[in-house]
Amino acid sequence: MKKQRNLSLIGFxxxxxxxxxxxxxxxxxxxxxxxxxxxxxxxxxxxKEAETSTKTTARNNAAEAVDSVxxxxxxxxxxxxxxxxxxxxxNRNRWSSIDDFGYWNNPSFRVGFGMGYGxxxxxGxxxxxGxxxxxxxxxxxxxxxxxxxxxxxxGxxxxxGxxxxDPFWAGxxxxDPFWxxxxGxxxxDPFWxxxxGxxxxxxxGxxxxxGxWGGWNPYYAGYWNPYRPIxxxxxxxxxxxxxxxxxxxxxxxxxxxxxGYRTNRNYNNANNFSNTTNGSTRYTSNPNLNSGxxxxxxxxxxNNANTNQANSFDRPARYFNNGGFSNSNQNKxxxxxxxxxxxxxxxxxxGGRSGGFNSxxxxxxSRPPRGGN
Amino acid sequence: xKKIVIGILVFVSTSLQAQSPEDGLRLSWFAPNGxxxxxALGGAMGSLGGDLSAAHINPAGxxxxxxxxxxxxxxxxxxxxDYKYRGSxxxxxxxxxxxxxxxxxxxxxxxxxxxxxxxxxxSFTQIxxxxxxxxFKGVNNFSSYSEKFLEELYxxxxxxxxxxxxxxxxxxxxxxxxxxxxxxxxxxxVAGYQSLVPISSGVNQTFDSxxxxxxxxxxxxWGGNVQDKLYLGASIVLPIVNFNRSLQVSETxxxxxxxxxxxxxxxxxxxxxxxxxGIGAKxxxxxxxESFLRVGFALHTPQLIGFRDRLSADMTTNTESYAxxxxxxxxxxxxxxxxxxxxxxxxxxxxxxxxSYFFAxxxxxxxxxxxxxxxxxxxxYAGTRFYANDFDQASADYYDDLNNTMxxxxxxxxxxxxxSEIKLTSNWMARxxxxxxxxxxxxxxxDENGTTLVTPSRxxxxxxxxxxxxKYFLDFTISSATNQDAVVPYRLIDKPSPxxxxxxxxxxxxIGYGIRF
Numbered sequence: 001m002k003k004q005r006n007l008s009l010i011g012f013x014x015x016x017x018x019x020x021x022x023x024x025x026x027x028x029x030x031x032x033x034x035x036x037x038x039x040x041x042x043x044x045x046x047x048k049e050a051e052t053s054t055k056t057t058a059r060n061n062a063a064e065a066v067d068s069v070x071x072x073x074x075x076x077x078x079x080x081x082x083x084x085x086x087x088x089x090x091n092r093n094r095w096s097s098i099d100d101f102g103y104w105n106n107p108s109f110r111v112g113f114g115m116g117y118g119x120x121x122x123x124g125x126x127x128x129x130g131x132x133x134x135x136x137x138x139x140x141x142x143x144x145x146x147x148x149x150x151x152x153x154x155g156x157x158x159x160x161g162x163x164x165x166d167p168f169w170a171g172x173x174x175x176d177p178f179w180x181x182x183x184g185x186x187x188x189d190p191f192w193x194x195x196x197g198x199x200x201x202x203x204x205g206x207x208x209x210x211g212x213w214g215g216w217n218p219y220y221a222g223y224w225n226p227y228r229p230i231x232x233x234x235x236x237x238x239x240x241x242x243x244x245x246x247x248x249x250x251x252x253x254x255x256x257x258x259x260g261y262r263t264n265r266n267y268n269n270a271n272n273f274s275n276t277t278n279g280s281t282r283y284t285s286n287p288n289l290n291s292g293x294x295x296x297x298x299x300x301x302x303n304n305a306n307t308n309q310a311n312s313f314d315r316p317a318r319y320f321n322n323g324g325f326s327n328s329n330q331n332k333x334x335x336x337x338x339x340x341x342x343x344x345x346x347x348x349x350x351g352g353r354s355g356g357f358n359s360x361x362x363x364x365x366s367r368p369p370r371g372g373n
Numbered sequence: 374x375k376k377i378v379i380g381i382l383v384f385v386s387t388s389l390q391a392q393s394p395e396d397g398l399r400l401s402w403f404a405p406n407g408x409x410x411x412x413a414l415g416g417a418m419g420s421l422g423g424d425l426s427a428a429h430i431n432p433a434g435x436x437x438x439x440x441x442x443x444x445x446x447x448x449x450x451x452x453x454x455d456y457k458y459r460g461s462x463x464x465x466x467x468x469x470x471x472x473x474x475x476x477x478x479x480x481x482x483x484x485x486x487x488x489x490x491x492x493x494x495x496s497f498t499q500i501x502x503x504x505x506x507x508x509f510k511g512v513n514n515f516s517s518y519s520e521k522f523l524e525e526l527y528x529x530x531x532x533x534x535x536x537x538x539x540x541x542x543x544x545x546x547x548x549x550x551x552x553x554x555x556x557x558x559x560x561x562x563v564a565g566y567q568s569l570v571p572i573s574s575g576v577n578q579t580f581d582s583x584x585x586x587x588x589x590x591x592x593x594x595w596g597g598n599v600q601d602k603l604y605l606g607a608s609i610v611l612p613i614v615n616f617n618r619s620l621q622v623s624e625t626x627x628x629x630x631x632x633x634x635x636x637x638x639x640x641x642x643x644x645x646x647x648x649x650x651g652i653g654a655k656x657x658x659x660x661x662x663e664s665f666l667r668v669g670f671a672l673h674t675p676q677l678i679g680f681r682d683r684l685s686a687d688m689t690t691n692t693e694s695y696a697x698x699x700x701x702x703x704x705x706x707x708x709x710x711x712x713x714x715x716x717x718x719x720x721x722x723x724x725x726x727x728x729s730y731f732f733a734x735x736x737x738x739x740x741x742x743x744x745x746x747x748x749x750x751x752x753x754y755a756g757t758r759f760y761a762n763d764f765d766q767a768s769a770d771y772y773d774d775l776n777n778t779m780x781x782x783x784x785x786x787x788x789x790x791x792x793s794e795i796k797l798t799s800n801w802m803a804r805x806x807x808x809x810x811x812x813x814x815x816x817x818x819x820d821e822n823g824t825t826l827v828t829p830s831r832x833x834x835x836x837x838x839x840x841x842x843x844k845y846f847l848d849f850t851i852s853s854a855t856n857q858d859a860v861v862p863y864r865l866i867d868k869p870s871p872x873x874x875x876x877x878x879x880x881x882x883x884i885g886y887g888i889r890f
Contacts, residue, residue, distance in 0.1 A: 038800055038841045041480075042410075042423030043731070043741050044664070045439040047489040047601070048482050257525065258778045260864030261394060265816045267861070268869035269459055269826055271514045271575070296520075296867055298556065298567050302633055302694075313634055314573035316520045317556060318527035318867070319565035346532035346563050351539030353767040354525065355393075356759075356775070357684055357714045359545075361538040361706035367549035370696040 257355065295319070320346070393864075394775065394782045396647075397757030400588065400614070400678070400720050402813045404788075404833060405429065405500040408474055409446055409848035409885040413837030414792025415806025419727025419748040420659055420669030422604060425476045425887075428494045428594030431657035431671035431725065432606030435596025438492035439482035446473035446848075446885035450502060454877035456860070459511030459578075469504045471587070473883060489601050494594040494608075501588040503616050507860065508582070509873050514575035516871060518622050518641070519568040521863045522547040526566050528866065533563060541706040542643070546688040551696035552639050569692045571634045576624040580862045580873075586615040592655075604659040609652065612676050612720075616647045622862070637691030637698075644685045644711075651678030653720070659727075664739060669727035676720040679762065684712040715763065716772065721756030725749070743795035743802075750790070754783035754813035784815040794839075801840055804850070808833040818859045818872055827859040827874050835881075843889065850883040 039045045298317035352360040404416065407426035411418045418426050422434025425444050449470040456463050476496025483490070522544040526536050533555060536548040547553045551569060558564025570576055594608035625638035653676030659669040687702035703712060729746035733739070759775050761768040792806035810831035818827040837850035860873040 038843050038846075039440070040423065040841060041437045041439055042421055043744075044437075044601070045482070047439060047484050047598070257393065257521065257864060258774050259528065260521075260524075260866045260870065261778045262781045264864070264866050264868075264870065265819075266821050266869035267818050267826055267859070267872040268515055268820055269457070269872045269874065270820070271459060271512065297572070300571075300635075302635060313571040315567050316517050316523060316570060316572050317565055317567040318523045319556065320527070320530070320558075320563070345530070346535075347530050348532035348534035349539075350529040350531040350535040351525075351544075353771050354540045354543060355684075356716070356768070356771050357542060357682075357712040358768075359539060359541050359543075359712065361541045361545070362708050362710075365538075365706075367537055367551075367701075368699060370551065 394757075394779050397718060397720075397759065397779055398754060398783065398813060399503075399616070400676075400718060401752060401754055401757060402810070403501045403588075404808060404810055404831060404854070406448070406473060406498065406502070408444065409837060409850040409883040410804065410839060412852050412881065412883050413804035413806055413835050413839075413848070413850040414746060414794065415790045415808040415833060415835055417727070417729075417746040417748045417790040417792035417806060417808070419657075419671055419725045419746075419750075419790075420667040420729045421727075421744070421746055422596070422659060425474060425478060425494065425496050426498075427596065427606070427657075428476070428496050428592040428608045429498055429500065429590055429610070429655070431659065431669050431727065432594045432596055432608040432655055433604040433657035433659040433669060433671070435478065435492045435494055435594050435606050435608075436490065436598040436604035436659070438478050438480035438596065439490050441480050441890040442478040442887055443890070444474055444476050444496075444885060444887040446475075446883060447471070448473040448884075449882040450504075450879060452505065452877055452879040454505075454507070454875060456507075456509035456873050456875055458509040458580075458873040459513055459515075459871070461509070461511035463509045465506040465508050467504060467506045469502060471499060471502060474498045474885065487599065489598040491595070491597045494592070494596075496594070497589060497591050499587050499589050503584050503586040503588070505584045506582075507584070507875075508580065509860070510577065510579040512575050512627065513578045513624075513871065514572060516865060516868050517568055517570040517572050517576065518578065518624055518863050519547055519552050519570050519639070520865055520868070522553050523566050523568055524866050526553070536566075538706070541703045542684055542686045542712055545706065546641070546686060546701045546703065547639075547690070549701040550639065550688050550690035550699040551692045552688065552690040554695075569636050569690070569695055570624060571626070571636050574634065575627045576636075576638075577627060578862075579621075579623045580860075581621045582618060584616065584618045586617050588616075589613045594655075602661050604657075604661070606657045608655045610655055610676065612649075612651050612653060612678050614647070614649045614678060614680070618645045619643075620645070632693050635693050635695040637693050639688060639690040641688045642686065645682065647680055647682045649678045649680035649718070651676050651717075653677065665731045665733070665741070667727075667729045667731075669725075671725040671727070673723040673725075675722055675756070678718045678720065680714075680716055680718060682712075682714040682716075684714070716768075717760045717762055719756075719758040719760070721753040724751045726751075741796075743793065745793040746791070748788075748790040750788040751785065752788065752813075753785045755780045755785070755815070757783075782815055783813050786811040786813055792835075800842060802838065804835075804837045804839065806833075806835045808835075821869050826872055827857060829858045831856050837883075845889060846887045848883075848885045848887075850881070852881040852883065854879040854881070 296316060296318065297314040299312065300315055301312045352358065406412065407416055407418065407429065408424055410424050411426035411430070414421075416430070418424060418434065419431045420434075421427075422431070422437035424434065425442065427434025427437075447470065449468070451468040452466065454465050454467075456465075474496060476494060476498070478492055478494040480492040481490060485491070522540075525531075525540060525544045526548070529535070531539070531544075536555075537545055539545065540548075544553070553566050553568050555563045556565040556567050589612070591611040591613065592608045594606060596604060596606035598604050620641075620643040622641045622643075623638060626634065626636050654674045655671060656674075657669060657671035659667055661667050685703055687700065687704075689698065689700040690696075691698040704710065725748050727746070727748045729744050731741035731744040733741045757779050759772040759779075761772050788808065788810045790806070790808040792804065794802050794804045796802050808831075810833075812829040814829060817825045818829075819825045831854060833852060833854045835850060835852035837848060839846060839848040841847075854877075856875075856877045856879070858875045858877075860875050861870050862873065864870045
C-alpha cells in the first residue's frame with residue numbers, strides 16, 4: 001500500500017511539474033498581458049463581426065433580397081442538379097430503373113434521408129419546429145428506424161420531444177444546410193410510456209450523418225421494454241426478438257438474493273442477546289422480542305472428551321416444510337429429524353442463473369466424499 | 374456486492390454479492406468530477422458555461438465560448454474510511470492520482486447565420502473513480518455469511534444435484550466444500566440444508582474488498598449563442614465504464630483450539646470485472662434575461678451501456694472432523710473459464726435546474742466582479758433498468774426481478790450544489806462551493822427496534838484559485854467530502870441483514886492547465 005501511495009504521488013507530482021514548466025515557459029509572453037484584464041468566456045466576451053466573403057458579396061449584388069441561408073441552400077440544390085445532368089449526359093439509361101429525381105431530391109424529404117439508422121431516417125427530417133417540442137416525426141419513415149422493430153420509432157413524438165428541423169433556429173438542432181443539422185430526434189413521449197427516440201446527428205451538406213437510432217415503444221418494440229423484457233417481440237418479419245410462452249412467476253429462479261432486498265428491510269449490527277442469569281440466548285439483539293429464529297437453527301451434539309468445551313451448539317439451517325417447527329419449539333435436536341413431515345419435493349434442475357450469470361457447471365460432477373470422521 | 378465509488382467522493386452502499394441493485398446505483402449516485410473550476414464551485418455549473426465541464430453538465434454553456442481552449446487536468450484523491458461492524462472498529466485508506474479531464478473546444482466567435490457564436494468540443498472526463506479499499510471485521514453470533522447460500526438453495530427448492538452444479542459461483546462451492554450440507558429426512562430425502570458454522574458460539578467475520586476502475590465520458594458537444602441572450606447546446610456522450618473488484622470473505626471459529634465443533638473456518642474469494650460502454654445525450658438551454666442573471670435547464674437522457682462481466686470464485690472450508698479441509702473453484706466446474714454475463718443498463722434520467730447571479734460594482738455594472746451559482750438536480754435512482762442481451766428466458770426473468778428490485782429499493786431525490794467566484798484582480802480568482810447529495814434509498818437502514826443505523830448522504834466543501842490570461846489559465850482546487858453510507862455484506866430473507874456503518878473523508882487535489890487560442 002505504501003508503494004502504491006508513492007507511485008501515485010510521483011505520478012501526480014510529475015503532472016504538476018509538467019504544468020509548472022509549461023506555465024513558466026509561457027510566462028514571458030503572458031507578463032505583458034497581465035496589465036490588461038483577461039477575457040473570460042464564463043463571464044462575457046463580445047462576439048466578433050462576421051467576415052463577408054467574396055461569394056456572399058457577389059450574391060448580394062445579384063439579388064440582395066435573398067437571405068444568405070437560402071442562398072447557400074440554393075447553391076447546394078444547383079450542385080445536385082449539375083451532378084444529375086452530367087450523369088444523364090454520360091449515359092441516359094444508367095440507373096434509370098430506380099431513377100426518380102423528384103422523389104430523391106425532394107428537399108423536405110432529403111433532410112430525413114440519411115439521418116436515421118439504415119439510411120431511412122426520419123427524425124427531424126420532415127417538419128418539426130421549435131427547439132423543443134414537436135420532434136420531427138415522420139409517419140412514413142420513422143418506423144424504419146432502429147432495431148426496435150416495425151412498430152418502434154415513436155421517439156421524438158410528443159411530450160418533451162425531439163429536436164427536429166427548426167426553421168427559426170436552423171443549425172441548432174435539426175436540419176441546417178450548412179451544419180447539416182445538429183442532433184435530431186431525442187424524444188420522450190409521456191403517452192406511450194417514454195419512447196427513446198434516438199439520436200440523429202446531421203453531418204454536413206444537408207444530409208444527415210450517423211444516428212437515427214432507437215425508437216422504442218414499450219408496448220411493441222420489445223427489446224427496451226421496461227415492463228416486459230422482449231415480450232411481444234416486434235422486429236420485422238421473424239427477426240428473433242419474439243419470446244413466446246412467457247410465464248410470469250412470483251419468484252424467479254435463483255433470485256432469492258434479490259428477494260432479500262424486497263421482503264426484508266431490517267438490518268442488524270449487534271450480536272444476540274444473552275441472558276446471563278439462566279444462560280439462554282435469544283436470537284435477536286432486542287431483549288424485548290422473543291423472535292422465532294429458533295426454527296432457523298439446528299441443535300447439534302458431538303462427542304467431546306474435553307469437558308471444558310461445549311459439545312452442543314446451534315448451526316444455521318433451513319428446513320423444507322418448516323421441519324415441523326413452531327416458534328415455541330426453538331432448537332431442534334439433530335436426532336429428531338425422523339419426526340419431520342413427509343419428504344419434500346426438491347428440484348435437481350433448480351438454479352442455473354445465480355446472480356444473473358449462467359451458473360450451471362459445464363463439467364457436472366459430484367462433490368468429493370467427506371474426508372472427515 | 375460491494376461497490377464503492379469514489380469520484381470526488383463517491384460511496385455507494387453495497388452488499389457483497391453477485392449482481393444486485395447496487396450495480397445500478399454505482400452508475401447513478403455519485404458526485405461527478407469536473408474541471409478544477411467546476412469542482413471548486415461544488416459542480417454548480419448548470420447556468421454558467423465557458424468551461425469545458427459544460428459538455429458534461431449543460432452543453433448550452435459551450436455557447437459562451439468565443440475562443441478555443443485546450444485543457445488538461447490531473448487529480449489526486451486521498452480517502453480515509455472508518456467502519457463500525459458489530460462493535461468492532463476498523464479503518465482503511467486509499468489514494469490515487471489520475472488524469473481528470475482532457476478536452477478541446479473549437480469556438481467560432483464570429484456572428485454567423487443567426488448565431489452570435491458557436492462552439493464544438495471534444496472532451497474526455499473521468500466522472501467517477503472506483504478505486505477503493507473496504508475492510509471490516511467483527512464477531513457475529515447472529516448470522517453467518519453461509520446463510521445466504523442456505524437461503525438460495527432453500528428458496529429455490531434445490532435438490533442435491535442442483536446444489537452441486539447449478540450455483541458454481543457461490544452455493545455450489547459452499548456445498549462442495551461442506552460449508553453447507555443437507556439435512557437428512559425420511560428415507561434419505563433432503564429435509565433441508567444446514568451450515569456447519571457454529572453460530573450460537575459466534576465466529577470471526579472479515580470482509581475485504583478492493584475495487585478499481587473508473588467511469589468516464591467521452592463527449593462531443595455543440596453550443597450556440599443567440600444574440601447573447603439565449604444559449605442552446607447538446608452533446609453526444611459515450612460512457613466508458615471499467616470496474617474491478619477483488620473480494621475476500623472469511624469466517625473462523627471463535628476458539629481456534631476447539632476442534633470438536635466441526636468448524637475451523639472458510640475463505641471465499643471472488644474476482645469480478647465489469648466493462649461497458651454505451652451512448653447517451655445531454656441537452657441544455659441557458660437564458661440570460663439580464664446581464665447579471667442567468668437561468669438554465671439541462672436534461673441528461675438515459676444512457677444505454679452494454680456490459681460484459683466476468684466472475685470467478687473459489688472457496689476453502691475446514692470442517693475439521695466433519696469433512697476436513699476441502700477446496701472448490703468455479704473455474705474447475707466451468708472448464709477452466711470464468712463466468713460471463715452480458716447485459717445492457719439504462720441509467721436514469723437526470724434533470725438540472727440552475728440559476729446564477731453576477732455582481733458588479735455600481736460604477737461598472739457591465740464588468741462583473743464575481744457570481745454566485747446554484748444547481749438543483751433531480752435524479753430518479755429507481756429508474757435504472759437492466760436488460761438481457763441474449764434471448765434466454767431465465768436470463769430475462771432474472772433481469773425482470775432485478776428491475777423490480779431497483780424500483781422497490783431506490784427513490785427519486787434532489788441534489789443541491791452551490792458555488793461562488795470572486796475576481797481578486799483582473800487575473801486572479803478565488804472560488805468556493807458546496808454540494809449535498811441526498812439518500813437514494815427508499816427505506817432507511819433501521820434495525821429491528823426501528824432505530825436508524827445509517828442515513829446515507831454526501832456533503833462536499835470545496836475551494837480554489839484560478840489565474841487567467843488571454844493565452845492560458847491555471848486552476849487549483851481542494852475539495853473535501855464527507856460520506857455516510859451503509860455496507861450490507863450479505864442479505865438474508867429470514868433474518869435482519871448485517872450492516873456495517875461507514876464514514877469516510879475524501880480530500881481531492883485538482884489542478885488544471887489550459888491554453889486558449
